[in-house]
Amino acid sequence: MMRDAGAVAQPSSGMHELAIAEEAEIANRSRLAWKKEQLRVWDLLQLLTPWLLLTTSTAIYFSWVLPTSGDRFWPQGASVLGLVAVSVLWVLFGHTLPLRRRTLRPVWAGIYFVGLLALCVTLMTYADIFLVFTVAGFFHAYLLRPWPLGVLGVLATSVVLNGTAMRVWADATPDMLAESILIVVLQTAAIGVGILLTARSEPEERKREELVERLEEALHENAGLHAQLVAQARESGTQDERQRLAGEIHDTLAQGLAGIITQLQAAERSAGLHGDTDEHISRALRLARSSLTEARRSVRALAPQELGRAHLPDALRTLTERWSRDEGTRAQVEVTGARVPLSPAIEVSLFRAAQESLTNVAKHAGASRVGVTLSYTGPEVLLDVRDDGRGFATGVGVGFGLTSMRQRIRGVGGQVEVQSTPGEGTSVSARVPAIAPGGTSPKAAPDR
Numbered sequence: 074m075m076r077d078a079g080a081v082a083q084p085s086s087g088m089h090e091l092a093i094a095e096e097a098e099i100a101n102r103s104r105l106a107w108k109k110e111q112l113r114v115w116d117l118l119q120l121l122t123p124w125l126l127l128t129t130s131t132a133i134y135f136s137w138v139l140p141t142s143g144d145r146f147w148p149q150g151a152s153v154l155g156l157v158a159v160s161v162l163w164v165l166f167g168h169t170l171p172l173r174r175r176t177l178r179p180v181w182a183g184i185y186f187v188g189l190l191a192l193c194v195t196l197m198t199y200a201d202i203f204l205v206f207t208v209a210g211f212f213h214a215y216l217l218r219p220w221p222l223g224v225l226g227v228l229a230t231s232v233v234l235n236g237t238a239m240r241v242w243a244d245a246t247p248d249m250l251a252e253s254i255l256i257v258v259l260q261t262a263a264i265g266v267g268i269l270l271t272a273r274s275e276p277e278e279r280k281r282e283e284l285v286e287r288l289e290e291a292l293h294e295n296a297g298l299h300a301q302l303v304a305q306a307r308e309s310g311t312q313d314e315r316q317r318l319a320g321e322i323h324d325t326l327a328q329g330l331a332g333i334i335t336q337l338q339a340a341e342r343s344a345g346l347h348g349d350t351d352e353h354i355s356r357a358l359r360l361a362r363s364s365l366t367e368a369r370r371s372v373r374a375l376a377p378q379e380l381g382r383a384h385l386p387d388a389l390r391t392l393t394e395r396w397s398r399d400e401g402t403r404a405q406v407e408v409t410g411a412r413v414p415l416s417p418a419i420e421v422s423l424f425r426a427a428q429e430s431l432t433n434v435a436k437h438a439g440a441s442r443v444g445v446t447l448s449y450t451g452p453e454v455l456l457d458v459r460d461d462g463r464g465f466a467t468g469v470g471v472g473f474g475l476t477s478m479r480q481r482i483r484g485v486g487g488q489v490e491v492q493s494t495p496g497e498g499t500s501v502s503a504r505v506p507a508i509a510p511g512g513t514s515p516k517a518a519p520d521r
Contacts, residue, residue, distance in 0.1 A: 119216070120172060123164045123189075123209040130196075130205040131157050138200050153199050160192045160206070168213065179218040186213055186226055190233055197233070207234050211264055215271060224265040231260040333357045356399060385420045386412060386447055389427055393445050396431045403442050404431075410449030416508045422481045423447075423456050423503060426489070429478050430458035430501045438462025438499060449507065456503040464493040478503075 131153075139150055167185035171177035190210055196203035210230030217223040235253050386408045397404035427445060434440050440462030448455040478501075479489045487505030 116172070119212060120169055122212045123168065123206070126206045126209050127157065127160055127164070130203045133202050133205075134200050138202050149199060153196065156192060156196050156199075160189075160196070163188055163192060172216075177216065182213075182216045182218070183222065186210070186217060189213060190229055194233055204234055214264070215268055220268055220271075223268040224261065227264045227268065228257065228261045231257045231264075234260075333360045384412070385415060385423060388420075388424055389445060389447055392424070392428060393431065393443075396435070397443075400435045402434070402440060404445065405443070406445045406447070408447045408449075410451075412449055413507055414509050415454065416485070416510055419454070419485050419487075419505050419508060422485045422487070423454065423505065425481055426456055426478050426501070426503045427458055429474050433474060433501075434458070434460045434462060434499075437465070440498065452507055454505050454507050456505075457500060459498065459500045461498040464495045464497050464499050466493075466495055 134153060135150065139146070139153075163185070167181070167188065168177070171181065190207075193203060193207040193210065196206065207230065210233070211227060214223045214226030214230060217226050235256055386406075389408075390406045393404045393406045396402075431443065431445075434443055438460045440460035443458065443460045446455075446457040446459075448457070475489075475491065482489045482503050482505060485505055486508075487503060490502045490504075491499070492502075493499040
């Protein structure tokens with residue numbers, strides 16, 4: 074039952090950890106999506122702002138400013154249209170395409186910015202409405218590296234917006250000059266601070282984005298690995314339970330049914346010779362009842378019936394005496410060393426090993442004597458089952474019984490050795506650690 078509980082708890086714990094990992098992954102994905110959305114909006118502003126401002130100022134100029142001034146399209150309108158066409162090409166090849174392809178380099182960004190301000194100044198000599206297009210310089214100043222060049226770009230854009238030297242500083246009064254300088258300083262300071270903060274935070278933000286992406290990938294990979302581990306643990310638990318049930322069936326039902334068949338066959342032969350079948354039928358019934366009891370105990374994952382009433386030495390003695398009586402073979406049990414309490418799993422494993430060994434002796438050995446020795450040696454417990462039967466050659470006798478015995482003993486940290494020589498009998502030795510109930514080191518108990 075403890076094994077079943079552990080098998081249930083492990084997948085449950087695994088599913089809980091998997092749910093936490095999934096929640097963390099969702100949260101990180103949401104943060105990453107939000108940051109990507111911010112960058113997407115800023116990139117759109119960088120891309121669309123010059124086109125929107127140039128279109129607005131050009132449309133106002135040709136629909137309102139030029140007709141109102143009374144000037145004809147030629148030559149002033151044609152000159153402005155030519156400058157607008159040059160501006161379109163300059164923005165397209167110097168800004169939009171490199172920015173979309175992520176090929177904009179600092180040197181080319183500086184050249185582009187200087188050319189943009191030159192076009193803005195030239196267009197403003199025809200009409201002040203093109204100061205709307207000049208506002209794009211504040212956005213493009215963020216592309217200049219290092220950041221002092223970005224602040225210088227903001228200053229230059231502010232100077233252009235507040236009038237060229239020919240149109241403002243030449244005829245300006247002291248009050249107008251002071252007001253213009255104050256506006257330029259405030260604009261440069263306000264927008265320059267944003268450039269400074271962006272320059273300092275952008276590398277960290279980029280690193281943080283990379284870390285978040287890596288974390289997301291790691292969490293996703295972790296979730297997949299964890300799901301695989303949970304599935305493997307579940308499959309391993311299922312396989313262990315199948316092996317346990319197979320061993321229990323082999324050690325109880327299969328052996329009991331084989332004994333019943335043997336006794337019924339003997340009864341059939343006795344009926345033909347002497348008509349005396351009562352003894353064999355009685356044994357068959359006893360074996361059938363015992364097999365039924367063991368089947369029920371196996372379903373409930375309980376210890377063998379003998380261990381339910383006594384400790385391992387007494388249970389082995391009861392098992393051996395009954396086997397000796399049923400098989401008509403002399404058997405002796407010997408217990409050496411100071412007895413210590415053992416884990417139920419270890420006691421069951423040793424008991425089943427003795428049971429399987431005695432069954433094999435009855436089936437194959439044809440022995441006249443059998444010795445069962447249980448030795449408490451301190452850190453280990455040894456079980457030896459020896460017979461003087463016919464034995465077998467090395468490599469023979471590796472059926473399911475011995476395989477199940479080895480798996481069962483290996484499951485409690487022990488090992489099994491089988492030694493046999495044709496005509497000289499067989500020895501089965503099981504060695505397990507002396508682990509007390511609860512997993513502690515056992516203390517010696519007085520022999521009884």
